[in-house]
Amino acid sequence: MSHIFIRTAIASALMLGGQGVGAAQPADDYVAGQSYTGGSQVCYEGNLYKTQWWATASQIPSDALTSENRWDSPWILEASGACESSGDNDSNSGNSDNSDSGDDNTDSGNNGGTDSDNSDNTNSGNGGDSGGSDDSDTYISGQNYRKGEEVCYDGDLFIAQWWANGDDHPTDALTAENTWGSPWLLKEADGCSSSGDSDDDNDTGGDSDDSGNSDNDNSDDSGNDSDSTPITVSASASQSQITGGGIITLDASASGGDSNLSYSWAQLSPASPEADIASATSASTSVTLPSSTYDVSYVFSLIVSDGEITEEAQVTVQNLALDDTDEDDSDDNTDGSESSVTANISVSSINVGCSGTVTLDGSGTTGGSDISYIWSQTSGPVVKMSNYTGSSTSVTLSEVYSDVTYTFQLTASDSTQASDVAEVSISQDGCASADGYVMGISELEAAEESITSGDSLLEEVKDTVETRDNAVVEAVQPGRSANPENVLRVESILSEEDWDYLFALRAEEYTYTNFLRAVAKFPAFCGDYTDGRDADAICRKSMAVMFAHYAQETGAHATGWEVPEWRQGLYWLREIGWTEDTSGGYGACDASSSWAAEAWPCAINDDGGYKSYFGRGAKQLSWNYNYGPFSQAMYSDIYTLLEAPELVADTWLNLASSIFFFVYPQPPKPSILHVIDGTWEPNSVDLANNLTAGFGVTTNIINGAIECSSGTEDYRSQYRIEYYQSTAEYFGVEIPEDEELGCANMGQFQTGGAASLDIYWDKDWGWSADTPNNESYACQLVNYQTAYSALNEGDYAKCVEGNFDMTIDYQD
Known part of the structure; x- marks a missing residue:
């Protein structure tokens, strides 16, 4: 069974910030002649639009309606008619996403309620609380219904398991091969025998049905209620x-x-x-x-x-499961033994001289069965390998100005999740002439240190997003005494049995081992504190909050199933309707129209089309401009996940993507971790928007523009609250009486808030008396997204190199 996932609002554009919006409508009105940064939402001619990337003053929202391809315009239509009525709480729902993402859940009719709405005309009034025929309306053909709504049709009572489109008919439930084959579920046969006919206006008078029978007895038109044999x-x-x-x-x-x-x-x-x-x-x-x-x-x-x-x-x-405790079983690593896989790299040459091609061969890896391979470059000037998931790969090294050393890493794993990491270094002799102005790498590193060292918040954030080497991560196994300290803390709170219980319906790729490895990658998650804060308590609350959002974002949302909804998280893995063979979609791939295409180039599929960066994993990572930065954070190499995006679904990255989002800020939004551990302390700007620490503000961070600020708690936010109350109880987390769980009365995060922070590098347009053309040959911190992040070591040098005619001397 292929686990596919309906888009959530969270991570279709993890890295892009958005505009704040008010409660009257989902976004501010479009201002003609104004430029908009990526992620901005506007209302234009009654419709809700969003920018995929920078939109110039001449590019208007309605261009999205005439573009042949999604990438032909920076604007995309988020929700038709969403801005026409400010009094409707659902008018901002539609296919809208959060203020910092690309798209919300696609309304495929199979989303299980994961942040999808598009229910402007849902007016049956049943919500999710109706029970029995007395409270259930007659089904209206062509109408959309929300999860939990009950309707009567042909005398039977049906319930919507998730969003039901107008063309999803209740009787589809009777012919579907599986209960998930239709959004409708038969709740009670003959459960509406006294509620009137279907597909009419609840006429219960003396009208005759098509067969000439009287309707006074409120039976259905077939007359089966009285004549059929049970x-x-x-x-x-x-x-x-x-x-x-x-x-x-x-x-x-x-x-x-x-x-x-x-x-x-x-x-x-x-x-x-x-x-x-x-x-x-x-x-x-x-x-x-x-x-x-x-x-x-x-x-x-x-x-x-x-x-x-x-x-x-x-x-x-x-x-x-088989209780296999045989210590001699080399394929079973749950007893804490070291990996049974030994990664090995052989190289055609460890020094290429002036230039040349090097072959890296991992076929000498031993142990385990069904070995899989992941290649990445961890140091040296950026180069691209021939492939990233085969047993061998090659890299062509063109002439360089100064002597350099490249480091390449191989991660080898077997079918039991045993893994090992090997590295090899390749040296190259400098022989090329300098191209432009020459700057030493030490000079560039010193400049970066000078700019960032005085910013205490930036230093705190950098500490929070620090990652471990993958050699440490891949060695993690449940019960292994040498696991990193934050992993041991998680294991002391959350056992594998707990994981199985909390995510009883999860996709099989979401394993306990994968979660522990995702935790290991980020030392700050469930990490230690040296200032007296209770690390165990923070860890418990972090998992309670995270798992509650899992239930909303990736849950099955099936009301009729035995497992309660708060334990249905991690059900979905891939976005619905997409496969790994699908070409095109979710890619800003045309370098002539998007700087993101050059910064994070799209890979090519076997059919010649671009690979698709559709939603994968627990955080539904989407778009190449998110896969690239995530790949950089995980592998120090943007190409690994751009070339092999399937790894975000099939490996521990499926859960690491959610922790990545959990610990990374989206200024002016703080990270969720900083909300929970108290690092974020709201200032006067935040308090003016009713932004206070608590579960509600984490919903605001995730999907604030859609679920918050309306004055009435959005149903999705209410689901999150209910799930959090359950997960908090499970983890023994006490919820203070004054903790704000909802976000209906919160405004949006604004520049000037406590989490406002410039975290990207861009060209410094200043003047220098000592350099060619008096250019600065420097970069500065900015508050909009670029290809260079201050949170990534070495990106400052890349920014200078990318913006000026210059050459880096790696020996200086």
């Missing part, structure tokens, strides 16, 4: 519990009905791993359960119908 159905399994996977038999027992009965078996939960149902339409069928490294509780659904009446039954089967 169906009695039950489901059973040959074994209620199995260990290590295997084959079981599911049997149906049914009686009644007015014609031959049909049967339909489906796996209700979990979404993964998927069982193999041999004959889904037989009364009895064999089912193969795959082996698993953790216990899995399968719920199978049986639907029996005679063509008129439909009944459902369920049966649960426990598939227990």
Whole structure:
């Protein structure tokens, strides 16, 4: 089963800031002749638009409506008609994203409520609290319905499991192969026998139906309520519990009905791993359960119908993991043993002289099975390798001015998540003539230090986003005594059993080991404090907050399932409708129209099209201008994830992306970690916008422009609150009475707030008496996104090199 994920508002543009907006409408009105930075939202001719990147004064929002491709205009249409009515709380929903992201969830009708709305015409009034036919409206054809709303159709009571578009019909639930095959779920057969006909205006008078029968008895038009023979159905399994996977038999027992009965078996939960149902339409069928490294509780659904009446039954089967404690099993590293994989790199040459091509070969890696490979460059002038995920790769080194050394890294992993990292250094002799003005690397490093050393907030942020070497990260295994200290703290609070319980329906790629490795990458997450703050308490609250947002952002949002919604997080992995073979989309790839295309170049698929940077992982990382910076933070190499974006779904990066967002600020927004640990202390500008520390402000950071500031708590924010209350209780986190959990009355973060910070480098346009053309040959800190971040070591030198006619002397 392929886990696909509907876009969340959070991370479609992690790095881009946005404009603050008021409560009257989702964004400020567009100002003709004004330029807009990437991530800005405006209202124009009644529609909500957003800039994907910098928009000049001559580029107007409506250009998005006539562009052949999304990347032809800096503007994209976020929500049609979203700015027409300021009195409708839902008028800012649509497909809108948060103030700092590209797109919100695509309304595919299968989003499980993950931050998607587009429900301007949803007016049944049921919300998610209706229960029974007395409170349920008759289904109206063509109308959209929110998750949790109940409707009556043909006398039956249906409930929307998630957003249901106007073309999603309640009866689709009766023919869908799985319960997730339709947004509608049959809640109660004949549950609306007294609520009137379907597809009308609840006429319960003396009108006659199409067959000439009187409607005074409020029965449905088919007349089956009084004449049909009830169906009695039950489901059973040959074994209620199995260990290590295997084959079981599911049997149906049914009686009644007015014609031959049909049967339909489906796996209700979990979404993964998927069982193999041999004959889904037989009364009895064999089912193969795959082996698993953790216990899995399968719920199978049986639907029996005679063509008129439909009944459902369920049966649960426990598939227990093998208890393999054999210390001699080299493929099992859960006992804390070191990795069974040994990465090895052989090179064609360790010195290329003036120039040349070097082959890096990792095929000598030993141990494990199904070895996978990830290549990256960790030091030296930036070069691009021939591939990033094969057993071998090559790199061509052109002439350079000064002697340089390059370091390349190989991460090798096997099917059991055992991993190892190897590095190799290649030297090159300088032989090229200088191109322009020559500056020593030490001079550039000193200039960077001089500019940043006096900013205490910048230093705090740099400490928070510091990362560990991947050799340390890849060695992490549950129970390993040599795990980093913050990982040991997480393990003392969150066991693998806790992980399985909290994310019972997760995609199989979201493993406990992957979470621990994601934690290991960021020492500040659940790290120590030297000023008396309680690290354990902060860690508990961090996970309670993070997991609550997981439930909203990546949850199944299935109200009818056995597992409560607060434990349905991490259900989705990839954005719906996209596969790794899909070309195009979510890429600013044309260098002639976007500086981002040059800074973070899009890779090419086998079919010749650009690779797609659609949403992947727990934070739905999207767009090449986010994959590049994330790759830089994870591998010190922008190309690794630009060339192999699938790694954000298939490796520990699927969870590291969420911690990346958790610890990184988006000025003027603070990081969520700084809100929780008290580093962020709201100043007068923040307090004027009612921005105070608490769970509510973390929602504002994530999706403030959509879920906050309306005066009435948005339903998505309310879900987050409920999930947080549950996760906080689970982790033993006391929620103070004065903690603001919602954000309805909060404004947006503004420049001048406590978290305002310039974190990007751009050209310093100043004057110098001692340099060619009197140019500065320097960069300055700015508050808009560029290709160079002050949080990345070495980006200052890259900024100077990229903006001036100059050459770096790496030997100086």
